[in-house]
Amino acid sequence: MDPFDSHNSERVNLPRNMIENSMFEEEPDVVDLAKDSASFPTFPALDPDDIVYEPRSSRLLVRGLGENDLDDEEEDCESSARLLGMSFMNRSSAHRTAGSPYTRQSPSSSCSRPSTRTMVVCVLFLVIVVSMSMVLYLLPGCTFTKTGCPKQNKTTPSEPVYPISTNGEVFPWAQLRLPQSVRPLGYNLTLNPDLDTMTFTGRTAITMFIRHNTKHIVLHSVNLNITKATFKLSDGEATAVTVLEYKPNQQIAVKFTEELKAGQKCVLTLDYAAELSHTYDGFYNSSYSDKEGNKKVLAATQFEPLSARKAFPCFDEPSFKATFLIQISRKEGYMTLSNMPKAKTTSLSNILFMDEFEKTTVNMSTYLVAFIVANFTPVNKMVSNTLLSVYAVPEKYEHTAYALDAASKLLDFYNNFFEIPYPLKKLDLVAIPDFLAGAMENWGLITFRETSLLVGSQSSALEKQVVASVVAHELAHQWFGNLVTMNWWNDLWLNEGFATYMQYTSIQHVLPHLDIENLFLDVRLRAMEKDALNSSHAVSTEVNTPEQVEEMFDSVSYEKGASILLMLNASLPGEQQFRKGIIQYLKQFSGLNTYTSDLWNSLTQVELSTQLQNISEMMNSWTSQKGFPLVTVSHKGDEVTLTQEHFLLTSDNNTRSSSLWNIPVSYINDTCSLAPECRQIFTLKTKSGTLKLPGNVTWLKMNYKNTGFYIVDYGKDGWAELCDALTDDYKVLTSEDRTSLIHNIFALSRLGRVTFQQVHLLLKYLSNETETTPITEALLQLNTVYRLLDKRHEPELGARLKVYMLSLFGSLVGNQTWDEIESVSKQELRAALLETACRLKEESCIKQAKAIFKSYVESNGTVRIPGDLQQVVFNVAAQSDDWPTLLNLYANASYDSEKRKILKGLASTQDPHQIVWILKEGLSGHIVQTQEMPLVIDTVCKGFAGYLFAWDFIQENWDQLIEKFPVGSFAIQRIIKSTTSQFSTKAHLAQVQSFFSSLKERGSSMRSVQEAVETIKLNQRWMDTNLASLRKLL
């Protein structure tokens, strides 16, 4: 999925939601131990034999494992214990760690293979176990349970606390994760949506395989009214069964008096009725107005991560892969789409038809299932053996050509790059009028927000870049995610980090004129901002609750994931080694589920150079701990000293971190600094290290082209040397290296390691700079400082900063034209410069923008504003008397990308009445689509007039917001960040803390709340430290 609705959106940080069912608080929670283990650089090697398995009487249930779920098959021990989120029993034992921070008793031999040969070892083992048990027993406040160890004593077994179903019966399962005793093999799914009543009925027949003897079948279901249920063993008769429901865990269950025996096959058939969802997930309704203004309705799905259960009862976890045979009824005038090609249509009545789709040829996770009932128009073409189509509402048919062309090139590229052909006969890309995320990679039926798929032939290359990157991301998922899927959401990055990495790699090859590398560099730098906070999380991290799953869709899984893959690829000696490794991974695990360790093992297996270290060892340090390193470097003559520490932005000086990373530190120097051959690599695994240079150097620049995920401090002398070098001739470094220096020095300033005076010295060279990324980075950083001063009511200092910025970039601003230009990079530069200049009320900028808007309006839309300049022109119009004119344009705009920029313009108004109006409109969804709410709030907050209104607004309307956007979702993360990240005073800090803590289960435990609090404290600290020097400098 691409949860981000645009590519310039700031990708917010993450909070962990700790909403817990009180029932679980009573339970000793083995998974909590696994959670704790995340703070260890590598997960402890947990032998499956060490897992306590006890029958029904035990309280020491492993969350996600039920009774009977571990039998004597070693394979099952492995898969079940893997549910703990631990990558033990790795196929390669290369990175097993010997020392486990805790040990579990092993009274049950269900998984063990006793051997006489190991008798002595066993005796020793028993002694250790007994000793450990005694130690644990005597420990005050037992590690294993909040209620104390004695409860676990096997001599006093107690019943697990099972919940009560809606009908009053005991529900046979108490965990959030499903039991492993039953596996679905195939779903036969019939859906009858009624777009007049916005309801649907369905029938789901699930063929299952019993893996372990069990007396119950548990699966997921939400808001489905089950009207009939039958059960049939392979050789038996279908009989009616009672379905129990436990709503808090979104589960249903069927209990049996006789045990179902391992090895049997059976079929559960459920008839049900439900309403089409009014939000953006599950099977939901959507509408739009056609050219004549008639309302048209349609129904579409969005299942990732946890909403397939809202459309049909299912085993809704990514590891429960199965086949799907889907049929959907529709009225005349509608069409249906699903993952597979249509097999046949039968007539049910004069106006009602049933479309049946081919059975999936691949096993698929439930979150990838999709279906649509609508009236769309396609364009298509054959690419290899795949029929590739792009669908949109008929009115937007002419905006589909670019996506089809880009997708066909990208599909070709991936078919060759992965050496595995796309496995389905068709691939549809569909633009949905109401769609919250950017896009969703459903296998064979990718759904998009209209702005992520549709562009006009006249659109600028920058607008096409947005479409191409989202398409590239979703196509990459057809391999990474669909063919090979993470076992559980804790490793979401395996899907998303890879798709993000591949989207940039593929576009660089296939559509090089889109200058995508600028965007990739930017997202890597932005990912560091969130990951620098103490509230961040490891790339691969434990998740249990639905809110925690939602929270995984953040910049750590996506951009940090992609960044560490780039770092790995850049540090490998052979060009093709990385690609060979991922091909091996895809081939080996095709159709299966994986863990992070599987990927590293595949890459290690193809390692070409014997001198290289183990990739697993290196990469584990990046995926199993949060944050990233700060490398401090100093050089004397030919000797360079490097030290590493955690780059931890925290207002609390007592927070210490002893994390160490295995860093491939790259470096260049004044004798050779531009070509890739100049780059040297030193692996820093320990706290500090030294390296010898071939001779004396004048300066050193580390992290060549910023391909590594770390920040560098050069010390006072090192920074001064680099400043001098840039002042002499800034072209001695690549533009990526210059950008990286600007980013790093601002980051160090935030950390309190450099003064603003040093920042100022580096920025001096910028008046000569002409390349895009160093300038856009500096603008972004300075705009952040400007907004903080603005919101802190420091108008005089703000005015001085404005003069400073215009003196740095004034001549560049003056050199920009307002006509169409080709280069994406130049468009990015121009848009950033002019938006800043006009925001700072630079006169000629405002004048020019107003003139363009006037001629645009007078021409009745026939004069086109260049795509990259639309935003600045609309912003200026909105902040003048033209706001009503702009609103009128918004109501009539049909081209989505432009419409969105008009909306952003409208939200940038400084008029309080207009601000309040647009916030309310966004929530009601009448004129402004509710899916745009995060964008509206973000834009309102950037202005001086709006940020306090927005803060009040979200407090007053919190419940309505979380009804539209789930707690923990990317939309909510973004809203929290937008409304709070510019506060820098104690008073605001107190307000934010008080509001969020009052929310309780409605969001107070989200990671983004911790982030918000920490960010305000850091803003406050930065202001306290730097206000005086800013006054002096500016």
Ligand SMILES: [Zn+2]
């Ligand atoms: Zn994705």
